[in-house]
Amino acid sequence: MPRLTFILTVAMLSAFGLVASDIYLPAMPGMATEFGIASWQMPQTVSFYLLALAIAQLAYGPMSDRGGRKPVLLAGGVLYLLGSVGCALSSSYMDFIAWRMVEAVGAAAGLVIGRALIADTCDKRTSAKVYAVIYPLVSLSPALAPAIGGHLAVAFGWRADFLFVAAFGAVALLLALFLIPETLPVAARSRNAPFAGFSRVLGDRSFCRYTLVVCSIYCAWFVYLTQSPFLFVQAGLSEAQSGWLYMPLTLGIIGANLLARRLLDRLPYDRIVAIGITCFVLGAMAFLLAYAMGWHSVTAVVLPMCLVSLANGSSLSLAISGAIASEHGHAATASGLVGFCQIGSAAVVAMGVSAVLGTGFGVLAGAVAVLSCLALFACMPSLYRKQPAQPG
Template sequence: MLALTSIWTTVLLAAAVALGPLATDMYLPALPQIGSEFGTGTDKVQLTLSLYMAGFAIAQLAYGPLADRFGRKPIMICGMILFAIASVGCALATNIETLMACRFLQALGGSAGPVLGRAAIRDIYTPREAAKILAILASMMALAPAVAPTIGGFLVTSFGWSSIFTTLAVYALLMAVVVAIGMPEPMRPEYRQPLKLCNLMRNYRHIATDVTFLGYTLTNALIFSGLFAFLSGSSFVLIDFLEVKPEHFGLYFAGIVVGYVSGNMTAVRLSSKLLPDQILVRGLLVAVAGGVIMAGLAMANVYSPWAVIIPQAIFMAGTGMVLPQTMAGALANFPRMAGSASALFGFAQMAIAAIAGALVGHLHDGTSLVMALVICGSAGLALAAYLLVVQSNPAPGFEPESASAQ
């Protein structure tokens, strides 16, 4: 077994949490082919993404309390096995309706990794330490979206879209075995919560009425919505509209991952000099700049892959600075119910992101304009949430010493 504070435990958690991004990023190059094979439109194909996000959100509400009762490790393993079974169902789907249903089931399993990964980090580290470790974990996880679209494009071109889901099934089963053998249980026995409906509802009510939790969660969910808007629309914009070849899609996608990793690494470097909230607001301003540039170019009818990728890379640099701080801030007040807090946090994140993705799919006009406007709007609303809620209700240890002493 690995030591809880070992870098290899963080690597293992990153690999487990990456299951969620892989399930979206790897099959992005396949969306146009799936629509063509099943004879359906962009809106229905995009629903396979939104339904995945909806299932991802709903399942977290169950995983959090279950993990607070039985521990992080067994629940994570069960989720990975469900993910693998559903992935096989996706690979065997013969119509869009079956694919939608299996994607929903896939999400129910895949959400175990992120919600329990966040909770495990909160189990092991203090809130300020967690912000730094989450940034490192996010940088490790960035390998998934960096290589996943390229791998997906190769699989689509060589073996067809169903091979993507076969690959995901194998990865999930492998991770279940590795977690079972290599990861210790991070939750303290004395922190286990009884699994009773009244207790669950009381815990969720306590978490949901914490203003600090609400502020960080809303900021996170809104900035994540901009990321998901790009995931929802990028394949249609780049492949259908801008005529990027599916096998080259991942190369363009890697550009935004570079931005994201740059943001994560900047957050890690700044963590010794600045407070988490100071890093957070800087990241929000960078994300807003990227959104404004993309929307401005689209409104000016400047259409090229780089008019999308470069502004999105800037947006993602800001996002890479924002996400770790908001995750750590949202969980800071709940060391004894980190699983439930992480679940509610993830539910809000995915639910709001699913709305943004559905907007992109429903309003898509064949250009990059709708996607760009949703990304820009998400960044602006995230900044507003920070200024209106987070700034006056910082997490413990996130505020300046003079403020915490008052």
């Protein structure tokens, strides 16, 4: 296992994107009023952010394979800081979206390089154990960020949320520059065309299967994140109160991560993934039951998502590790691709759901149900058959 400083630093780099995407969720209704826009338009700021975050990851993988990890990370970190400060200073909705996209392009460096650092130093099973340590730390951000952001917004206004994000990014970047060595020696750097490894990675059946699991769970998570603030407002909760309602989900993610780490030495890798997906399906069924019975309370919103969070903590982290460490042999390119698919699908689905269907308990329940079926499909035995090795 890598040393503790490595794990903590990579966890902070991996949290770049989540902290920035989640911190202002409780403040979105108030921001919509200040910008003079409809309530359904604020979730689009999350979707645009995720879309830019997804596309940027496609470039960071090949760039870091050719130029090394740390120079690329430094460039992305600077963009992240500029974008965060720009969001804090925005005076209009369109300005805010533009700076959010700059922030997202910078955040993508932390996600891709963080996963590449793990792949550079660990094999598949060891990397899964490292993710099982890192992911609970990263998973704190979806709960703590809205809680912190809600209190900051109440005390100082929503702009303080993005100044906090900038400070977080500056600390993470300094730790990476001074505590993490360059993990890709010059001799090991790619001399091929920048995107030459894409076809090899996309032709790997294991990569595709694991990536489908990742996308399904992550889309469900972001549909919840963009729908739930408005459900909580309808229930009469304040920004600070609703921010703390993400904490039970994080506890579920952390607990599932810790359990998955223990099970790695006892059960087959894919069986653990399947157990997590079973929890995902049960959570979706609970959402549908609550909607059918007319149970639209805060408890009916949060408890089913706690079941889904168990899949987020187990299947999601293991599937990311499996996709990157599969037999394709292009770890950084795979890291960028799985990140693109993960974030890009979440952006498209969250944007489409809110734009086409609006916000509501039924919208949330239906979307989670459909996505759980896709994750279940990825566990079908026919997708596990060994594929012939491809030429390099």
